Amino acid sequence: MTRATPPHTGAQLRDWTVASLFALVVALAVFVGHRNHALRARQLELADRAAAEIALGRPPIAEAEAAGIVGAPHPSATHPFLHPRTVTGPTGTRPLGGPSAPAVDKLLYDAAERYDARGPFVELASDGSGHAIAARPGTGGVAVAVIAPESPEGMPWLIILGALGLGAVIAAAGALIGGAARPLGLAIGGALLAIPANGWGGMGATISIVCASLAVTIASGRGTLARAFAGFRTHRVAIAFLAPASLAMFVLVATPFCVGLVLGFFDHQHGQWSFVGLSNFGEILSGGGRAFDDPLNFWFILGVTVVWTAANVFLHVTIGVALAMLLRQAWLPGKGVWRMLLILPWAIPNYITALIWKGMFQGEYGAINALLHAAGLDGVSWFSSWATAFSANVVTNTWLGFPFMMVVAIGALESVPRDFYEAAVVDGATPWQRFIHITLPHLKPALGPAVVLGSIWTFNMFNVIYLVSAGKPGGSTDILVTDAYRWAFERGERYGMAAAYGAIIFLVLLLWTVFGSRIGRREDKS
Amino acid sequence: MIRAPAIGTSAAGGRWLARLIAVLAIVLGLIGCGSSPDGIVLWHAYSGAEREALETLAAEWNSAHPDAPLTLVAVPYDAFADKITSAVPNGNGPDLFVYSHDRIGDWAAAGVIEPIAFWVDDPTADRFQPAALSAMVYDGELWGLPLAVKCLALFYRTDRVTAPPRTTDELFAMVPASRARGAYPLAYVSADLYGHAPWLSGFGGSVLDEHGAVKVATAEAAAALAFSKKLITSGVIPAESTGPLVGTLFNEGKIDMAIQGPWFVGDIAPGVPWAVTTLPIVSETGRPASPFLSAEGVLMSARAHDKQGAFAVMQFLASDHAAVLRATRAHQIVANVHAYDDATLAADPVQRGFRAQLAHAIPIPATPAMRTVWTPYASALAKVQTSDTAPADALYDLESELRRYAQTPDGAR
Amino acid sequence: MKRPRLYLQLLTYAALVVAAAVVLYPVLLVVKKAFEPGRQFALSASPIPTTLTTEHFADLFGARGGHGELLFLHHAWNSLVAAILTTIVGVSLSCTAAYALSRMRFPGHKAGLITFLVVQMFPATLLIMPLYVLLDRLGLLNSMVGLVLVYATTAIPFCVWTLKGYFDSLPRELEEAARMDGAGAWQTFWRVMLPLARPGIAVTALFSFMTAWNEFIMASTFLTDDSRYTLPVLIQSSVGQYSSDWGFFAAGAIVTSLPVMALFYVLQKFLVGGLTAGSVKG
Structure with a gap:
């Protein structure tokens, strides 16, 4: 086994890039997660507080876009599906609804409807607008508060670029000093992003970045990285020729393909997804409890398809x-x-x-x-x-x-x-x-x-x-694919079953191709 | 001998390739990514006269509200429902869309559409026929405003038929005269539940029971199936028919009557004298043959960004003025009661014929269970009509098949 | 040129005439419907129209959108751009990949080949919804870029496999000779191998073009702005829930197939040119 070549700065920076790429991805991911979580928590807390104030009869807080006590519905005599309500605020009682009612009033109305059906709640609006809504019992009705959506804070580019820059300098300095300072510089320089990541993602993010940096340092020391890059150089022509097609295929074909395979383990009925493991596959492969010559039996359809x-x-x-x-x-x-x-x-x-x-x-x-x-x-x-x-x-x-x-x-x-x-x-x-x-x-x-x-x-x-x-x-x-389509679109949107079907079709074709190429190879040999 | 290629390094070729890719990327980038228009976006699957009427209405709205423009997008019918189901939850869908009411149950359960009872008051609701409006109600909530209704009725050629049959016995009596001319008295899409539904209800059968669960294996349904077979064996209708074929046969005089909907008017060739009336009464039971009623309405997406503006558009499209325009230009049977205060519109033969039939039309149940019934029922119809399968057996098989589709994977129902 | 015996010539003609008749009959029915008035097909089995009208073509070319724009020209242009870009992207990505897989040995090259095949096996009709969500995340929804990329990735496996087959059938001596003359890998590929694989490129170009040109389902699902629709979507809009305008559809079908025929006419030269134009001897 050949040892790594004598240290020089270029190789150090190359290795540092590998480590910091991973660190960057992790840091960005935990930042986005942290940001969304913090924003959500803040919105929900505001909504809850606002609803509490309203329930106690006090005026609404400043951040509330709309708030009030929503009264009980009075279903119309002629049209039972129409049930208008009223809302009582600091300015008095006004009707909720009607052809020119503002959209934010509808949030109050919907919140009261949901409260009547399922009890008090504090949540973000389900229409994706970012409003936070809270409903709790109040005097004379339901106390509802709606908090306006807030835009999340921007990405901390300064911090990230600063950490990256400092890390590069440390790594390069370690390479220039030489000796034990080289791996030390690489490890520290690659792991600098762990410091801000700790604030965003806690110990988990920090540990993963540090571990990755250590792994890269060890790999660098043992020459693994140098060998990998040398391999890329050797085959760079082939990679350059293959890369565009492979990238396009990987992103646009492999991803939906994997999603399709995974969906086979879920069941989708009436708009709800639930994990069912191998149940879909079992249902299909057992023929659905029907005879082999019944057109709804998987094996019959497979025979027809072949x-x-x-x-x-x-x-x-x-x-x-x-x-x-x-x-x-x-x-x-x-x-x-x-x-x-x-x-x-x-x-x-x-x-x-x-x-x-x-x-x-x-x-x-x-x-x-x-x-x-x-x-x-x-x-x-x-x-x-x-x-x-x-x-x-x-x-x-x-x-x-x-x-x-x-x-x-x-x-x-x-x-x-x-x-x-x-x-x-x-x-x-x-x-x-x-x-x-x-x-x-x-x-x-x-x-x-x-x-x-x-x-x-x-x-x-x-x-x-x-x-x-x-x-x-x-x-x-x-044939198999039309039956899969029927599961997806004619039998109640059972996308899970359709996906399982697709996975089975895929396996059948795969087995056939592998089998066929084995036979072909044997023929060529003889 | 190969002409020697110019000596160069592979780097030169690699640069060429890189340049090509860069150019392509720039070109593709310039062609642009999607951008969403502001204002209200409405999707529809109309073509022909209905589309023109809708576009006229949109133009009217836009000139009155230049700050809140309405953009219409025509989406092919085949892809429509699936596009809505995938686009809306991802935030890419329209603000409003026009579709028939039978998917409301699915979409309501999936949170795709928004209940609009909040904006609707009694005067607004009173504008519509009760049957059409109740078709837009699911699970006690109102999900859209009805624009038009569609159902099947009896079209007949006035040069072949002087008095259309009032009972099914009269229908059978027409066979000898028609066959002597080398034609059938009647044709409709027989191997399809939508076409078969008038007979099903005429015999007192239905697809769902009173709790909304699928129940197809009843004696009445079997009698209706046997009746449809009898129509073929007695020579009343041709053995197989599809929608386009019915139109062709009607135009070429190979059939005297057809059971079709308002869309059929555009399919009839000029020069063919025709009229439309209500379906006959089933002699065995004395009940009228009642077709399925399909209410087309405008629905609001749950992710519409300006819901108040969207409702204003809904109000406009379902207004009496718009209804009159749609009824006159596009021959739609509109859901607005007051549109028919206009004497000429009320006297129009197509409008009159279909409105008479609407009194005996049953709204398609909007429950999700109903949507699983269409294709297997068509299969059962085809099986009974083309082979010796007993109707009761076919329905029994159908019911067990439907029960299988409704099963959740752990076996519970 | 030596002509074979008369009965063999007659047999050839007979076979070709039968094949052409079988091919042409349904096509003539479409043409007949495009020129006969009315929305429905006629009952008669004769392929000759009884009355001629240009109303369907007038409807097709004159269809106007919500803002008064001519839909046919817009959608035809979109289709053309999509198809040409798909052909360029698909063929260029596949050529290089196929050459690498045919001539170069690197770790994972067998797996790569099989992967191109394997990803075709999952039925595409079931992948539309996941693909929709993916394109949405990538911001490629309702855009020409997204559509072209999807079409290209649909066409790539076939193109890679076919071109690999063509490259495999070319003798290696050509590359050795080029290398001795001092050409690098790219030069060899571009100057020597590619021109010799012209029939393969012609087939894959035609295939890529047609994948994009006639495709309807993905175009109508991934495009949400009707100014970006392609021609098949326009034609499919004549198929309604209950009734369809078959005259319009037939006229649209004929107009849609003309560019494909034109492309095939142009590509025929490359298809049958092959090694006769090359320089293998010596």
């Missing part, structure tokens, strides 16, 4: 590759026109085309049945049996999806040099052999990702199922 994905991907790739190969023939005139025509299903918004396909599958008036009649066959009631409804979905999705595979295949086929074919023809290879041994291997690198991603998208294809068959008959053509 068949749906397999059928679609097979058809998309086959048709896409076949058309790409047809269009590749050198003698064919007007290839550009054919390509433009065949890409139309992808170009037109799929909402209207999916609904047109649904109309085409209508039992009595649809075009498909008209075609069948013209051919002398009986019409089919497409949406009354599983097989026909499923086929209608597959036909629509294939129509919508094959252009994408075709375009990818066209691009992929371009990577096959033509002289390979000529050489193969000279060697006497049949068209099928040429396809298997020349075309397919060249298609794989570019078509592979499209197939993998395409199957993930098909697995989660919501639009077509929802618009065309809408799950008919009886929810049996629903």
Whole structure:
């Protein structure tokens, strides 16, 4: 193990930066928490005091925006849901309410309503405006006081910058002096923010900053930090190339993704969230207490989804590759026109085309049945049996999806040099052999990702199922994602169940991908 | 042979990339982040004539109140309710929005909307029809002011039907003549609870019991389901139909009558003679077929920053003057009683027909439980209509399914 | 060029004609609805309109907003900006990432590749609400920046994987030759590898453009100011709760698909250019 290089100031400051970044984050976080807490406490205390004064019949304190004794409601004779009240203040009694009543009066009214329902309270207004409201019993009604919102104090930039500056100076001085002063300077310089943080966040914040600073000092002494930075330098090109995409993905995709996963452990009903652990997952995976061939059983829906994905991907790739190969023939005139025509299903918004396909599958008036009649066959009631409804979905999705595979295949086929074919023809290879041994291997690198991603998208294809068959008959053509959607939006906003469903879908796809890549690797090896 | 690239260090390329990213960042930054307009923001899902009427009203308000402008935002209907539910609690929603009353229960429970009884006095409340106003009441609180009401009624082609059927027996009697012409007497969205509701209530059934709990497996509901199947097997209605299809069939003469709402007026092709009347009486029970009533109202967000100003706008939009404008321009069946003091408006055939039907319309229950019923009930309807499933069995399955959705995870109800 | 036997030519034409007919029929129904009067679809299965009218296009182009502004132009412009920015951001972020993942070896490169794949697996329809809250916290709600970033991150996984596939298929000798000529990593990437991956870039550019251009759900959820709406939102506004104006929607659908067709027409050159324009021999 190599020891750290001889001390010099640059490395010291670099290490100090690492320590103080952590300290800065902690300090800012505890400051914001402290500030909000202090503000809230102050507002609530004022409100409580103001309400107490009012209850004792004394005039309202200066900070109160509105205060008074609110009387009992007098429900209107004709409209029982109208129950106006009055408020008594130092200037006398006046009515609360009416079309031109000021908004702050409503806070008094709502406070009295809430008092009648749930008893005395001191709280911040729930509309997020920052008002503090207190209600307690008073003579002749409810004593209510409303304190105006106050803006919180600003960030203590001076203190923070001062601490950081001083810390940098100490760390640099320690490096210049050398010897034992170096780690000492780093530890102290990195932990200076602990002093103001103590005032904001107490011992917890102080200890965490000091510990972090000590950890960085130890790491610096052992050379860990130097090695990490060296590693970054070595791979800096790769990191620079990867960083933008990774950052965007991490923030905008990973975060909602994690939230989605976590929500699966909660239940949401009637606007209330409650932690239920694995209960949602249990409910889903046990099939909801229904038979395996019941459309509401998770395993049935999973089976339908797997068949749906397999059928679609097979058809998309086959048709896409076949058309790409047809269009590749050198003698064919007007290839550009054919390509433009065949890409139309992808170009037109799929909402209207999916609904047109649904109309085409209508039992009595649809075009498909008209075609069948013209051919002398009986019409089919497409949406009354599983097989026909499923086929209608597959036909629509294939129509919508094959252009994408075709375009990818066209691009992929371009990577096959033509002289390979000529050489193969000279060697006497049949068209099928040429396809298997020349075309397919060249298609794989570019078509592979499209197939993998395409199957993930098909697995989660919501639009077509929802618009065309809408799950008919009886929810049996629903796939996992439409069932999850129904939990979220049609069964009482059960977002927890929907999130659990999403997590399960994710796990299924993950297992399938891992499995598939293992098999693929084994094939490549053999 | 590859043309030799210019010799340079990777730093040069790295600088180029950094410059590109910086430029992009500046451009994107300039395009700007969101800013909220001042004044009152109102979201709606109107299109066509209703939207124009609302915009006319907004223009009137803005010229009278230049210091408190009203901004309308049209939000597509599909995304509307979810946007409200996610935007308002985060403080990003509108101050007011226009929506039908059946979500009031959900939103009230979630603290998304503000009870407005504080600002409403008796004279204000007396302006509205009692049924429409009571649709805006949930849990003893008033949550909005009603603007218009919608329900289904019977549209018929006057060139095919001289006397619309007054009872369902008369409806069945129309079948031979219509079929001889290659048409059906009637069409409506049959595999949907909203379309089926008139028959359900005509047979004395309902979806919720008197305590507001879901109770669908009743003998009356089964009779209504059997009736809807009989409509298909007797050739009264086509086997499957959707809203757009009903419009198409009506315009092309493939059906003589349609059960549709006020929105249907805009769908009827010019040149098709039509009239609207009330739904028939169910012969088996003697009760009128009563459709669901949906009251569209303006609701206030719980996070509106100027609630008093917002209520002033609500008052204006629900005023008698605004109601007359909405009724004449947008053919809305307005909730204001005095709007119909105007003789021409009262005599308008669409207004008259729907107002007659409103006397027999049942407000959609605004309880959250009701919203879980629509899709599974449609499933049950489809199952009964397209297969041999017995109505009682389908309803029994439906009820156990609905009970499952209402279950809290620890098994308690 | 050597022509194959007649029956093979006929077979090719027959297959292409059948495919085109299947593709075109629903499209022609949309076109027919755009040119026929009335809000509802006609019953007839024939794709030929019986009466012609331009009223739907007039409605589409003439739709005015609350302040009298022309909605179509506004929303089309927003859509164009969003789609172009998405394409630029998506393709540029993916190119560099794909090159790194294809050619460079660093700790965690396999995991990185799988991560791009894995994050696609959670159904997007369920992520709209958490994403809404996240964008709100970042201050990106109701803004073009937020929308473009969301679209780009939706498109990136596919772009990274596809471009990686293209880079994988390019021989390493090219880079060794470039390095011997004194080019650094960036120069090699920019001057040598990128031009050879043109088909891959064409596919990913088209894909990114279309992800942004036709997308409706996220645009209508994340934009709250109707002057920032994109074109699909305008078109979707014709779909009401109870009834829809299908003529308007059909006209909108046709107009919306024209830029995509134009883009594909332009990109076709790059798609089929490939190595024939390059210099692999020797």
